Amino acid sequence: MDNVQFEQIMSVAIAREIEAHEFYQQVYERTEDAEVKKVFAQLAKEELGHKELLEQFKYDPTMVMKIQAPPDYKVAEATELPKLSIAMKPADAIALAMKKEQQAVEFYRELRDRATDRSTKDIFENLANMELGHKHRLENVFVEIGYPEVF
Known part of the structure; x- marks a missing residue:
């Protein structure tokens, strides 16, 4: 792969992280539930962290990027x-976020396969x-919120 192709791939990935950050930030700003706000604020912050990592990788392709896949339930x-x-329940907000992360996983896997x-x-x-790491974490939160154990 040449440098131009590599930079194009990284630019698309960075743009997707920005888009995810903006989505999570907008949900955070518009939702009323305190727990939902907390989750989406954290997701927005993490997407910015992903963006920064990808920018570093884009300008220094010698960096090793080896991200292990977590279990996918x-x-x-x-x-x-x-x-x-704006009046989403916490379980619905988490479900929305994990579905968005699943779409991101599928997007990159399709590009990998091509x-x-x-x-x-x-x-x-x-x-x-x-992206699967985010999805995994959100699925765990969803199960805790959506299916709390009763003792």
Whole structure:
């Protein structure tokens, strides 16, 4: 893969992190539930962290980016996409976020599958794994909120 192609890939990934940050920030600003606000504020902050990491990687491709994939319990796939509203319940807000992260995982995996060289495939796999980490964390929160154990 040449430098131009690499920079284009990183630019798309950075733009997606900015878009995710803006989405999470808007939900944070518009929602009424304190717990939902807390979760989305944290997600918005993490997306900025991802953006910074990708910017570093874009300008220093010698950096090693090896992101391990966490277990995927497929909770997002088994959950319907709720509609965005300012009066969302915490479980619906988390479901919305985990579905968005699932879409990001699928986006990068599709690009990985279309790539023709190993280095490009590895970059997309790492980007998918980064998003899968968010999805995994959100699925855990969703299960805790959506299915609390009663003793």
